[in-house]
Amino acid sequence: xxxxxxxxxxxxxxxxxxxxxxxxxxxxxxxxxxxxxxxxxxxxxxxxxxxxxxxxxxxxxxxxxxxxxxxxxxxxxxxxxxxxxxxxxxxxxxxxxxxxxxxxxxxxxxxxxxxxxxxxxxxxxxxxxxxxxxxxxxxxxxxxxxxxxxxxxxxxxxxxxxxxxxxxxxxxxxxxxxxxxxxxxxxxxxxxxxxxxxxxxxxxxxxxxxxxxxxxxxxxxxxxxxxx
Numbered sequence: 001x002x003x004x005x006x007x008x009x010x011x012x013x014x015x016x017x018x019x020x021x022x023x024x025x026x027x028x029x030x031x032x033x034x035x036x037x038x039x040x041x042x043x044x045x046x047x048x049x050x051x052x053x054x055x056x057x058x059x060x061x062x063x064x065x066x067x068x069x070x071x072x073x074x075x076x077x078x079x080x081x082x083x084x085x086x087x088x089x090x091x092x093x094x095x096x097x098x099x100x101x102x103x104x105x106x107x108x109x110x111x112x113x114x115x116x117x118x119x120x121x122x123x124x125x126x127x128x129x130x131x132x133x134x135x136x137x138x139x140x141x142x143x144x145x146x147x148x149x150x151x152x153x154x155x156x157x158x159x160x161x162x163x164x165x166x167x168x169x170x171x172x173x174x175x176x177x178x179x180x181x182x183x184x185x186x187x188x189x190x191x192x193x194x195x196x197x198x199x200x201x202x203x204x205x206x207x208x209x210x211x212x213x214x215x216x217x218x219x220x221x222x223x224x225x226x227x228x
Contacts, residue, residue: 022216022217025201025212025217027217029200031142032200032201033201033210038072038111040073041110041112041113042111043063043067043074043075043077043080044113045089046060047114049118050121052120055117059117059189060081061186063189065193066190066194067113067200070203071202073205075107075108075109095114096138100112101140103140111138112137114135115133116133116136117132117133118133119131128154128156129185129188131151131153132151132152133192134150135150148220149199149221150221151221151222153191153224154224154225155187155191155228
């Protein structure tokens with residue numbers, strides 16, 4: 001009886017998740033299909049909650065490309081960074097819940113993209129880079145959150161040397177450990193951006209603009225393993 005109860009506790013959340021109704025992007029992200037749909041985005045400095053001091057800058061420089069590919073004009077990250085630093089706005093924590101109208105007045109951006117880097121660490125034993133990042137898009141007009149999604153990404157850095165047997169297994173482990181240790185954060189950040197921001201409705205400069213209303217929106221939290 002106890003085993004049945006225990007099994008029910010484990011299975012119930014999975015059943016609830018699998019039975020959760022899917023909604024289209026038009027329903028999940030209505031602001032992107034409204035009369036005042038966004039055309040331009042300013043990328044705010046990431047909020048780094050990890051102990052990796054380089055994660056913030058390395059992550060910041062990778063986001064513009066993904067946003068452009070989704071069909072939006074992105075305020076130049078270099079000019080934006082100069083503005084952030086000169087106006088003491090480098091700490092995006094101060095603005096994530098504050099009015100954003102000033103950024104629209106200065107840059108003309110319709111939306112501000114915030115990111116919370118929650119986890120960013122290398123696991124040498126498992127040959128993986130573990131990343132958890134929350135993405136938040138807020139309107140600079142209404143100050144409303146129009147997109148919010150979290151990515152739990154496992155970046156697999158394992159290496160197969162092609163050698164068989166015990167010697168091969170040891171060689172693979174050693175090569176994978178080295179690969180993980182020297183892994184640059186840039187491709188990891190790009191993989192995370194592509195996985196999460198692919199759910200942002202297509203912008204005006206994307207061929208799919210205004211044609212993805214009926215596409216089902218992805219889960220609020222995406223868990224994915226990406227191979228190097």
